[in-house]
Amino acid sequence: xxxxxxxxxxxxxxxxxxxxxxxxxxxxxxxxxxxxxxxxxxxxxxxxxxxxxxxxxxxxxxxxxxxxxxxxxxxxxxxxxxxxxxxxxxxxxxxxxxxxxxxxxxxxxxxxxxxxxxxxxxxxxxxxxxxxxxxxxxxxxxxxxxxxxxxxxxxxxxxxxxxxxxxxxxxxxxxxxxxxxxxxxxxxxxxxxxxxxxxxxxxxxxxxxxxxxxxxxxxxxxxxxxxxxxxxxxxxxxxxxxxxxxxxxxxxxxxxxxxxxxxxxxxxxxxxxxxxxxxxxxxxxxxxxxxxxxxxxxxxxxxxxxxxxxxxxxxxxxxxxxxxxxxxxxxxxxxxxxxxxxxxxxxxxxxxxxxxxxxxxxxxxxxxxxxxxxxxxxxxxxxxxxxxxxxxxxxxxxxxxxxxxx
Ligand code: PMP
Numbered sequence: 249x250x251x252x253x254x255x256x257x258x259x260x261x262x263x264x265x266x267x268x269x270x271x272x273x274x275x276x277x278x279x280x281x282x283x284x285x286x287x288x289x290x291x292x293x294x295x296x297x298x299x300x301x302x303x304x305x306x307x308x309x310x311x312x313x314x315x316x317x318x319x320x321x322x323x324x325x326x327x328x329x330x331x332x333x334x335x336x337x338x339x340x341x342x343x344x345x346x347x348x349x350x351x352x353x354x355x356x357x358x359x360x361x362x363x364x365x366x367x368x369x370x371x372x373x374x375x376x377x378x379x380x381x382x383x384x385x386x387x388x389x390x391x392x393x394x395x396x397x398x399x400x401x402x403x404x405x406x407x408x409x410x411x412x413x414x415x416x417x418x419x420x421x422x423x424x425x426x427x428x429x430x431x432x433x434x435x436x437x438x439x440x441x442x443x444x445x446x447x448x449x450x451x452x453x454x455x456x457x458x459x460x461x462x463x464x465x466x467x468x469x470x471x472x473x474x475x476x477x478x479x480x481x482x483x484x485x486x487x488x489x490x491x492x493x494x495x496x497x498x499x500x501x502x503x504x505x506x507x508x509x510x511x512x513x514x515x516x517x518x519x520x521x522x523x524x525x526x527x528x529x530x531x532x533x534x535x536x537x538x539x540x541x542x543x544x545x546x547x548x549x550x551x552x553x554x555x556x557x558x559x560x561x562x563x564x565x566x567x568x569x570x571x572x573x574x575x576x577x578x579x580x581x582x583x584x585x586x587x588x589x590x591x592x593x594x595x596x597x598x599x600x601x602x603x604x605x606x607x608x609x610x611x612x613x614x615x616x617x618x619x620x621x622x623x624x625x626x627x628x629x630x631x632x633x634x635x636x637x638x639x640x641x642x643x644x645x646x647x648x649x650x651x652x653x654x
Contacts (some may be wrong), residue, residue: 250550252544256631258283267634271603272636275448277421277580277627280606282535289534290476290585291525299493302500302517315530320516322533323406326540327466328457329483336482336516337529339376341448344467344482345415347519349375349442351492352413358384363406363441365390365398365427366617367420370610372446373400373446386410392619396423396572403432405437407421414441418450418466422609422623423572424555426450433462442488448472451455452547452629453578463489474630475535476528482519496521497585547630551579554628558637565644567653571623582609582623590622590649596650597624 256262259281264271273281299309301316317332324332338344357361362376366389376387390403398416414436418562419426433443433535433571443463452473458466465488469480494501494512498521501507503511512518560579564616567586585593605625608615615622 250630252631252633254552255542256633258365259631260284262631266486266601267599272632272639274626274628274636274640275605276452276629277472278626278631280452280474280629281631282476283474283538285538286475286534289531290527293530294418295397297492297530298527299430304388312526312530313566315533316524316526317460319529319533322536323481326456326536327481327483328459330459331486333515334483334489336468336519337524338480338482339478339525340467340469340480341446341467342480344448344465345372345444346375346499347482348415348484348492348494349379350466350498351495351519352442352444352488353383353385354493355378355491356383356385356412357384358381359410360412361386361388361406361408361410362415363388363390363403363411363436365403365416366392367396367423367611367614368404368415368417369421369446369447369448369620371429372415372417372444372584373613378403379542385412387483388466389613390416392423392425392614395574396425396577397421397574398425398427400432406436409437411436411439411441411543415444415446417446417448417646418461419453419578420572420611420614421449421580422614422625423574423575424577424582424612425572426576426578427470429461429463432580433464437462448582449578452471453544453551457537457543458483470528470532473535474538476525476531477530479525479532479573482520482534484515486515488643489498489519493624494518494521498522500524508514513650542630550630551632555579555581555636555638557634558626558628558641559635561641562644565596565648565653571618571620579628580625581627582625584620584623585648586653593647594649595601596647597640597643602640602643604640 299312301313444465445463447468451468501521571582589608
């Protein structure tokens with residue numbers, strides 16, 4: 249059992265009031281709040297350790313380099329990567345996927361096929377479309393079943409001799425569906441395809457072991473897992489990191505530069521051009537320590553309990569439609585009430601202090617396939633309480649007449 253009351257003391261923002269009411273923050277899939285421990289780590293980096301990494305011979309620069317490189321080892325341990333050289337620091341999931349699409353994309357030829365799914369975030373669609381425009385690749389899309397799980401028969405049927413890449417989310421940010429990465433990766437590998445996984449919505453909620461999952465690339469963002477705002481991680485299998493060309497060029501990623509030819513660093517530096525966000529990378533260590541000190545399995549159980557309770561109570565509301573009911577789903581509830589527009593529902597909830605997400609959630613193709621424009625989304629984190637869920641439910645009941653429902 250988590251001592252939520254004690255945990256919440258790490259988050260002064262949760263004491264905030266909005267419109268004079270206690271704020272109930274249920275937009276955790278978009279970004280989680282940051283505990284004091286991580287904020288303190290960022291402050292400490294600025295006040296005592298800031299220097300440019302990998303460059304100076306002086307002590308401060310060596311310390312900064314050491315902090316950055318030990319963060320890499322910490323991430324390696326956190327996701328059980330086989331080697332620390334397979335951990336690349338990025339700006340976030342979006343940059344991680346763009347890196348793969350762009351670099352791996354250079355190995356593809358016109359007519360090569362990339363399989364995506366209809367539940368992808370735009371971050372795992374548009375980079376492939378940019379590649380399509382550059383390289384003439386073909387994009388194929390796996391549909392979903394009515395409960396929001398992936399149609400795995402359709403997935404298997406999309407493979408051809410030309411399938412080179414399969415890229416899909418571990419967890420849908422709208423439906424909460426947890427995709428069977430291990431099985432999908434094994435099948436794709438049998439067919440000779442490279443497997444890219446968008447882990448943005450998975451890493452905050454349950455244990456990730458990249459060796460066990462068996463994909464080739466796995467991307468995620470620190471800001472969705474109690475970490476700092478501007479960084480992410482791309483794990484890549486060493487064989488692939490050796491095969492694909494660099495993403496961006498500049499300082500840090502080279503061995504030697506001359507106008508007659510330039511040689512590149514080994515991974516991971518090969519993919520880390522320019523000055524890295526050392527402060528946030530070092531502070532990420534603190535976020536991982538924080539999660540480990542609580543125990544990701546306790547976080548998972550707590551969030552799941554809140555989601556199950558909220559779902560059961562929401563289903564009692566007339567006209568309630570929940571999108572995504574796959575077994576074992578992550579703690580995200582996307583819904584619509586009667587014919588009410590999602591913005592109206594979201595704005596009325598906001599006036600009562602409840603922060604939920606509204607809109608297409610950067611998943612317009614999914615919305616199109618569901619025949620809707622958007623949803624309201626409530627998503628949970630370790631610091632949410634049953635009392636907050638009750639307040640959310642009470643707020644929903646209160647606005648029903650205004651939405652013309654009930
Ligand atoms: N993929 C998924 C499934 C997401 O939910 C998000 C964030 N909403 C992203 C990718 C993009 O993450 P970021 O903006 O941190 O790069």
